[in-house]
Amino acid sequence: MNERSAGGMVPINSSEAHPARVYNAWLGGKDNYPADQEAAELAASANPEIIPAVRANRAFLGRAVRELSAVGIRQFLDIGTGIPAADNTHEVAQRIDPGARVVYVDNDPIVLAHARALLVSTPSGATDYLSADLREVDDILAAAQETLDLSQPVGLMLVAILQYVPNADDPYAIARRLLDALAPGSHLVLSHPASDIGADEVAESMRVYNERAAEHASATPRSHTDVTRFFEGTKLLDPGVVQLPEWRPGPDDVAPARPLPMWCGVGRKA
Numbered sequence: 001m002n003e004r005s006a007g008g009m010v011p012i013n014s015s016e017a018h019p020a021r022v023y024n025a026w027l028g029g030k031d032n033y034p035a036d037q038e039a040a041e042l043a044a045s046a047n048p049e050i051i052p053a054v055r056a057n058r059a060f061l062g063r064a065v066r067e068l069s070a071v072g073i074r075q076f077l078d079i080g081t082g083i084p085a086a087d088n089t090h091e092v093a094q095r096i097d098p099g100a101r102v103v104y105v106d107n108d109p110i111v112l113a114h115a116r117a118l119l120v121s122t123p124s125g126a127t128d129y130l131s132a133d134l135r136e137v138d139d140i141l142a143a144a145q146e147t148l149d150l151s152q153p154v155g156l157m158l159v160a161i162l163q164y165v166p167n168a169d170d171p172y173a174i175a176r177r178l179l180d181a182l183a184p185g186s187h188l189v190l191s192h193p194a195s196d197i198g199a200d201e202v203a204e205s206m207r208v209y210n211e212r213a214a215e216h217a218s219a220t221p222r223s224h225t226d227v228t229r230f231f232e233g234t235k236l237l238d239p240g241v242v243q244l245p246e247w248r249p250g251p252d253d254v255a256p257a258r259p260l261p262m263w264c265g266v267g268r269k270a
Contacts, residue, residue, distance in 0.1 A: 012109050016214040019164055020108040024083045026054045031083045031110055039212040047205035049198060053260040054160075056244040057191050060264050061159050062087050063248055064189040067237075067266065068155045069096040073187060075154045077144050079105040079134055079178075080161025084117040089157060090127045098122040103144045107133040133216075134161060135169060137177045153185035153269075160262070162230065163193050163219045175230050184269055187237075190230055191244065191264035195221035198261045227263040234267025241265040 017039035021032040025040035032040070044050045065076065074097055078089045081104040093100035104118050104127065115129040128147040132139050141150070148154060156178055165171035179188055195202060202221050210218040228241045239246060244262050245255055 013214065017209065017212045017217070018108050018110070018214060019080075019217050019219070020082045020106060020111050022209070022213075023054060023160070024085075026051050027058070027085060029083060029085070031114065035212060039209050042208040042212070043205040046208055047198065047201035047261065049201070049256075049258060049260050050205060052256055053193075053244065053262050056256070056260055057160050057262060057264075058085065058087070059253070060191055060244045060247055061089065061157070061189070062092050063250070064157075064266055065089055065092040065155065066096065067248060068187050068189070069093055069100070073153055073155045074100050075148045075152060076100070076102045076157060077105070077140075077148065077154055077178075077182075078102060078157040078159075079140065080157075080159065080164075081106040081111060081118065081129075083108075083111055084114050088118060090118065090121060090125070094122045094125050097125075099124045101126040101147055103128045103130060103147050105130045105132050105134070105140055107131065134158075134165060135174060137174060141178070141181050150181060151183050153187070154182045156182060156186060156188050158188065158190045158230075160191050160193070162190070163221060164217055166218070166220055172229060172232075176233065179233065179269060182269060186269045188231060188234055188267045188269070190227070190266075191262055192227045192230075193219065193221040194224065194227070194243075194261045194263050196223045197243070197259050197263075202261045221261070222263075224263055227265070231265060231267040234269050237266045237268060 014033040017036045021036035022040045025032045090102040112131045121127040130143045162171045
């Protein structure tokens with residue numbers, strides 16, 4: 001169990017909103033600054049479905065990890081980890097198989113400060129944390145191989161992270177490079193804010209968030225067609241790319257009163 005950094009540490013800038021800390025504020029956490037709280041509150045005022053969506057997103061992550069564990073996935077590469085909360089990827093996976101191995105990646109130094117909470121593994125499993133940006137694909141893959149066997153299937157978790165990669169940086173190429181490095185039988189778990197569900201509210205909430213976010217952390221919502229494109233080269237698991245609560249809900253899951261503005265899905269690499 002260890003913590004490592006790629007590309008050097010990024011200093012904490014508390015005057016600008018950062019995704020992990022804004023997400024933490026939406027979840028009711030305390031690991032955020034006034035700038036993050038302001039961005040979270042204004043974005044949620046513009047689009048009240050944000051808060052139920054981030055909670056549904058967390059639930060989707062848990063369901064997806066359980067589903068992958070059920071088909072034999074025992075390794076996970078979780079990029080855009082966020083500040084530790086209940087039911088992190090390794091906790092869900094290691095309940096099913098204590099030998100599961102997880103590498104977490106995030107670029108917020110606040111997350112690094114809390115990384116030890118992500119590094120509490122079962123004795124037979126392993127967890128690792130890498131401080132890196134999603135765009136640092138080569139560094140991420142090189143570091144991941146110290147904990148994961150990339151010749152065996154991996155669950156690649158890109159949960160609510162690709163919206164922070166603008167089209168100019170080609171998020172599709174980034175996702176493809178990550179997936180190409182993984183063995184057949186690997187799975188891509190992905191969720192992404194929707195531009196075509198509650199479009200006006202989403203656009204306004206993104207506008208007020210982006211005005212307060214660091215330049216490298218601005219967000220871009222995408223349509224169902226755009227999000228489905230991330231799964232090229234995989235076979236989508238049923239029910240395909242759907243709204244968060246619609247992806248294999250459990251018997252106790254209650255459908256939201258209104259559509260939630262995020263798409264999600266899981267694809268298997270052939």
